[in-house]
Amino acid sequence: MSPSRYDPGPNEAQDTDLSAPLPESIPRWRAVEARIAEAITRGDWKAGMVLPGETALSASMGVAVGTLRRALAELTAAGVLSRRRKTGTVVTGRAPRHSLRFLFDYYRLHDLDGRLCRAETRTIGIARAVATPAEKDALDMAEGSEVLRLQRLRIVEGRAVMHDHFTLPARLLPGFPDTPEAAPDLLYRHMSDAAGIRIAAIREHLAAAAAAPDIAEALGIAAGAPVLLIEETAFDEANSPVAHALHHAETSAHRYVNEIR
Amino acid sequence: MSPSRYDPGPNEAQDTDLSAPLPESIPRWRAVEARIAEAITRGDWKAGMVLPGETALSASMGVAVGTLRRALAELTAAGVLSRRRKTGTVVTGRAPRHSLRFLFDYYRLHDLDGRLCRAETRTIGIARAVATPAEKDALDMAEGSEVLRLQRLRIVEGRAVMHDHFTLPARLLPGFPDTPEAAPDLLYRHMSDAAGIRIAAIREHLAAAAAAPDIAEALGIAAGAPVLLIEETAFDEANSPVAHALHHAETSAHRYVNEIR
DNA sequence: AACAATTTGTTCGTATGTATG
DNA sequence: GCATACATACGAACAAATTGT
Numbered sequence: 001m002s003p004s005r006y007d008p009g010p011n012e013a014q015d016t017d018l019s020a021p022l023p024e025s026i027p028r029w030r031a032v033e034a035r036i037a038e039a040i041t042r043g044d045w046k047a048g049m050v051l052p053g054e055t056a057l058s059a060s061m062g063v064a065v066g067t068l069r070r071a072l073a074e075l076t077a078a079g080v081l082s083r084r085r086k087t088g089t090v091v092t093g094r095a096p097r098h099s100l101r102f103l104f105d106y107y108r109l110h111d112l113d114g115r116l117c118r119a120e121t122r123t124i125g126i127a128r129a130v131a132t133p134a135e136k137d138a139l140d141m142a143e144g145s146e147v148l149r150l151q152r153l154r155i156v157e158g159r160a161v162m163h164d165h166f167t168l169p170a171r172l173l174p175g176f177p178d179t180p181e182a183a184p185d186l187l188y189r190h191m192s193d194a195a196g197i198r199i200a201a202i203r204e205h206l207a208a209a210a211a212a213p214d215i216a217e218a219l220g221i222a223a224g225a226p227v228l229l230i231e232e233t234a235f236d237e238a239n240s241p242v243a244h245a246l247h248h249a250e251t252s253a254h255r256y257v258n259e260i261r
Numbered sequence: 262m263s264p265s266r267y268d269p270g271p272n273e274a275q276d277t278d279l280s281a282p283l284p285e286s287i288p289r290w291r292a293v294e295a296r297i298a299e300a301i302t303r304g305d306w307k308a309g310m311v312l313p314g315e316t317a318l319s320a321s322m323g324v325a326v327g328t329l330r331r332a333l334a335e336l337t338a339a340g341v342l343s344r345r346r347k348t349g350t351v352v353t354g355r356a357p358r359h360s361l362r363f364l365f366d367y368y369r370l371h372d373l374d375g376r377l378c379r380a381e382t383r384t385i386g387i388a389r390a391v392a393t394p395a396e397k398d399a400l401d402m403a404e405g406s407e408v409l410r411l412q413r414l415r416i417v418e419g420r421a422v423m424h425d426h427f428t429l430p431a432r433l434l435p436g437f438p439d440t441p442e443a444a445p446d447l448l449y450r451h452m453s454d455a456a457g458i459r460i461a462a463i464r465e466h467l468a469a470a471a472a473a474p475d476i477a478e479a480l481g482i483a484a485g486a487p488v489l490l491i492e493e494t495a496f497d498e499a500n501s502p503v504a505h506a507l508h509h510a511e512t513s514a515h516r517y518v519n520e521i522r
Numbered sequence: 523a524a525c526a527a528t529t530t531g532t533t534c535g536t537a538t539g540t541a542t543g
Numbered sequence: 544g545c546a547t548a549c550a551t552a553c554g555a556a557c558a559a560a561t562t563g564t
Contacts, residue, residue: 027551053529064553069530077338079462082500085530086561092500110466201340204519205371207512208469208487226469226487231516239343239353251468255492258465258519288532314548325534330549346549347542 028063033071035061040080040091047093051081054089079259108257109154109161109249117156117254123183125151128170135167138233138244146170150183153218162249163218172197172242187243188234197242205231206256211248219250228256289324294332296322301341301352308354312342315350340520369518370415370422370510378417378515384444386412389431396428399494399505407431411444414479423510424479433458433503448504449495458503466492467517472509480511489517 039045051057058068072089075081083089109117131139131147139147148170154162166187170176173195177183184190191197207229216223230247249256300306312318319329333350336342344350370378392400392408400408409431415423427448431437434456438444445451452458468490477484491508510517 029551055529066554067552070551072530082498083530084499084561085559086528088529114466202521204521205375205516206467206489206519207516208489208510209512210487226471228467228469228489229512237343249469251470251490255466255468258467258521260463260465260519290532316548327535328533331532333549344549345542346540347547349548 029067029070029074032061032063032068033074036071036075037080045091047091049091050087051089051091109156110255110257112253112255114255119154119156119161121185122153122155123150123180123185124153125149126178126180126183128178131167135244139167139169139241141169148173148176150187156254160219160250161254162247163215165246167244169242191242197236199234199242200237200239201235203233203235207231209248215248219248221250221252225250227251230256290328290331290335293322293324293329294335297332297336298341306352308352310352311348312350312352370417371516371518373514373516375516378422380415380417380422382446383414383416384411384441384446385414386410387439387441387444389439392428396505400428400430400502402430409434409437411448417515421480421511422515423508424476426507428505430503452503458497460495460503461498461500462496464494464496468492470509476509480509482511482513486511488512491517 036045036051045051052060054065054068054072058065061068072081072083076083079092081089082092109119111117127149128146129149131141131145135141135147136143136145139145141147146169148166148168150164150166150168152164152166153160154164168176173191175194188199191199208226209229210224211219211221211227213223215227216225219227221227228247228249228251230245230249232243232245232247233241234243234245236242297306297312306312313321315326315329315333319326322329333342333344337344337350340353342350343353370380372378388410389407390410392402392406396402396408397404397406400406402408407430409427409429411425411427411429413425413427414421415425429437434452436455449460452460469487470490471485472480472482472488474484476488477486480488482488489508489510489512491506491510493504493506493508494502495504495506497503
């Protein structure tokens with residue numbers, strides 16, 4: 001904190017609250033990474049800013065250069081930072097919103113101007129049933145396994161823009177609520193917190209389709225209007241499918257954004 | 262190659278042609294990474310196979326452990342490998358098709374059964390012009406800059422399934438051909454080879470729309486039929502936009518596939 | 523044009539911790 | 544408990560690229 005000095009600084013990033021002791025029990029490079037990412041998302045280090053050099057940063061955070069480099073490498077791979085010799089390490093300003101590393105609610109609805117939309121989630125149905133053959137196949141389950149089915153709406157500024165239909169192996173989520181009111185909004189976060197399931201990869205199959213009557217009604221559009229169809233499968237670290245979902249999105253005023261590296 | 266012995270091996274990966282001298286002028290860890298990735302895509306190391314330990318591998322390839330670890334870390338981050346203590350390093354079998362690292366023609370059309378489609382590319386138009394305000398904005402160019410416009414069709418089994426409209430800053434690609442016949446099929450590969458432009462990230466805005474008459478005709482579908490709209494922007498390592506494209510895909514028999522980590 | 527200084531990139535080596543069989 | 548394999552952490556030296564003198 002060093003309250004004795006005030007230094008607005010020219011274009012260089014200044015200290016946030018580095019040199020505070022790092023938490024234990026997690027890798028130091030990860031703690032360093034989180035601290036830097038936090039400083040960026042908080043706006044302490046803005047887009048285009050150049051960070052202090054490796055030696056200075058590592059010294060100020062009390063870790064070896066190699067440890068700091070690991071953290072910077074991860075953030076660079078995630079697209080948050082860009083590094084060039086002599087120029088230094090600069091904040092790209094590209095949002096880390098599309099990486100599973102940083103967000104459990106990784107959804108990515110933007111408006112036509114490119115701004116991220118904050119979507120409210122409303123669960124409208126929960127049911128338990130024996131898996132259909134298609135579900136059994138998609139989730140790699142045994143014969144007769146039970147599944148949880150969830151229907152949800154994503155709402156932006158009062159308008160429903162996406163309809164979700166999730167299918168989850170019931171075995172993975174014992175004690176999952178049976179009423180829509182009690183359902184968690186952040187499904188993947190809940191899976192991580194309540195059942196220790198960490199999503200390692202998500203695969204999406206995208207298509208355009210004409211809206212079926214029930215979907216059209218839920219989204220408040222005409223039947224047959226074009227909707228974005230997203231078939232999503234989530235995998236854990238062992239590469240087993242742990243969730244399957246079918247999304248229908250109304251995209252006359254929104255875009256589904258995707259970033260590839 | 263060691264032709265004196267033949268060893269089918271139990272479940273362990275055996276030598277491919279490691280210990281061959283590594284190429285110069287590129288980082289050694291990248292050469293190691295490429296060699297391992299190649300062995301996997303060639304089928305030498307199959308899905309589920311466990312690779313030799315770090316020390317053994319590094320020794321057999323003539324690099325330090327840290328160098329090998331860098332290569333393995335990259336492949337793990339890309340989803341090609343999975344590493345666990347004691348168990349070792351195993352091949353996941355998940356395809357690295359959606360990573361910019363491995364494919365210049367990164368396009369990702371699959372059929373409804375999930376199989377990757379090999380799409381033929383046909384360039385149907387090339388033009389040079391002064392950038393429109395929208396293009397100038399999307400590509401972050403100066404007033405009055407010249408752009409290259411490319412129209413292409415993606416064809417799978419004789420049927421056009423996607424229409425591409427690319428816009429590129431003409432300044433970046435001097436000597437680009439002026440006739441469709443001479444245009445390169447792999448645009449990003451060409452940009453890398455001919456102009457040294459390396460694509461570091463791609464952002465896509467996806468939506469569903471009703472097909473306009475000209476697009477409908479190009480794709481051989483009815484006007485107004487739902488099409489998948491993909492607005493794509495490619496960035497180089499300095500985070501500058503270097504290409505912009507508008508894709509229209511016919512998705513009655515195909516899916517556009519996307520993998521997130 | 524040549525050169526020096528700075529900053530990241532690569533490579534090496536080593537030591538210790540930790541999870542797993 | 545022990546051996547094994549990866550994970551973390553440290554440090555050091557040199558290479559390569561870029562900027563400014």
